[in-house]
Amino acid sequence: MDLHDESLHPRRRDLLALAVALSGTLLLRPGGARAQASAATPKRLGIIGSGRLGSTVGTLWIKAGHPVMFSSRDPDQTQALVAKLGPLARAGSVAEAIDFGEAVLLAVPYGAMPQIGNDFSARLAGKVVLDAGNAVESRDGAIASEVEQNGIGLTSQKYLPAARLVRAFNTLGSTILEREANRAEPRMAIPLAGDDAAAVQIAASLVRDAGFEPVVVGRLADARRFQRSAPGYGQAVSAADLRKTLSLGQ
Numbered sequence: 001m002d003l004h005d006e007s008l009h010p011r012r013r014d015l016l017a018l019a020v021a022l023s024g025t026l027l028l029r030p031g032g033a034r035a036q037a038s039a040a041t042p043k044r045l046g047i048i049g050s051g052r053l054g055s056t057v058g059t060l061w062i063k064a065g066h067p068v069m070f071s072s073r074d075p076d077q078t079q080a081l082v083a084k085l086g087p088l089a090r091a092g093s094v095a096e097a098i099d100f101g102e103a104v105l106l107a108v109p110y111g112a113m114p115q116i117g118n119d120f121s122a123r124l125a126g127k128v129v130l131d132a133g134n135a136v137e138s139r140d141g142a143i144a145s146e147v148e149q150n151g152i153g154l155t156s157q158k159y160l161p162a163a164r165l166v167r168a169f170n171t172l173g174s175t176i177l178e179r180e181a182n183r184a185e186p187r188m189a190i191p192l193a194g195d196d197a198a199a200v201q202i203a204a205s206l207v208r209d210a211g212f213e214p215v216v217v218g219r220l221a222d223a224r225r226f227q228r229s230a231p232g233y234g235q236a237v238s239a240a241d242l243r244k245t246l247s248l249g250q
Contacts, residue, residue: 015221024236042066045208046101048094048116050078052174053132054107057210062088064209103202105129105169110147111140126160128199130206132169134228143213153193153223161170165201166194166213167223173234181211186238189215191246193223212240241243 014050042065047054050072056067062085070078071094082089090100098120108116110133135152137144147155153167169177171191180188190212194200204214217225217232225246226232232246243249 001102002012004011016107032109040108043102043202045069045206046099046104047071048097048104048120049108050074051107053177054105055081056174056178057105057107057132057169058089059085060177060210064211065144066206066209069097069100077126083231094120098123098127101127103130103206105130105132107132107169109133109138109139110152111143113156114160121160124160127163128202129160129163129165129197130168131156131160132167132201133166134170136228144184147227151221151224152227153220155196157220164194164196165200165220166192166196166199167220167226168192168203168207171226172236176236176247177210177212180236183211186240187211187213189213189235189237189239189242190236191215191217191232191242192224193217193226195218195219215239215242215246215248 004220016089025234043197045058045066045068047058047068047070050058050070054070054072058070062068065088067088069090069092071092074077075091078091082091093098097192101195104124104127106116113133133152133156135144135147135155143155153165154168157163157165168190170190190207192200192203192207192214193216194203200216217223224230232242235242235245237245
């Protein structure tokens with residue numbers, strides 16, 4: 001099918017283009033099942049926010065062989081985490097974690113997004129950023145209304161305009177992620193959305209290395225389909241079931 005066929009709905013063309021970009025990264029076992037991910041080529045990864053979510057995903061990446069630098073508002077907590085995780089883990093400031101990472105996980109309360117953008121937008125320019133935040137009105141204030149109106153993907157891109165942003169790891173809590181990582185097939189699904197196909201491909205690879213199955217939902221505007229309270233949020237299901245819920249096809 002011609003991806004440039006103007007008769008296709010624009011959103012469908014976007015999904016097909018992202019699917020083609022990702023197709024080369026799928027490793028198949030006999031019978032068509034995807035092989036267990038491993039970090040054959042480790043990437044340096046930075047984490048902004050080393051609370052429950054950031055520390056859980058970072059730990060999974062370390063187990064897959066990636067060096068990870070954690071940063072948070074509590075250096076003592078970060079140092080304690082790093083001490084448990086061994087030589088692939090290190091601690092640093094937010095600026096150091098950004099500079100260290102070939103890709104960066106942003107796992108902070110969403111109300112911090114404007115400050116992150118103000119302080120680090122230039123530093124994050126050109127970086128692949130996996131944005132895992134959720135807007136909660138009682139905690140995050142007015143920005144939750146902005147997310148409700150514009151969608152969380154476009155809101156995040158507003159504050160980090162030069163980052164290669166991908167929405168990921170926002171739909172499930174750390175307890176579920178820790179328990180279900182690397183489970184027997186079918187792996188648990190993690191939805192993704194982004195405008196940069198190469199960045200989505202990198203994010204998908206990191207999702208696999210953490211022990212999950214990526215499901216590309218579409219562009220950043222489509223991230224609202226799995227933001228908090230949306231149909232794709234909180235779905236602890238297989239990739240096939242998530243695609244069915246979101247009417248994505250196979």
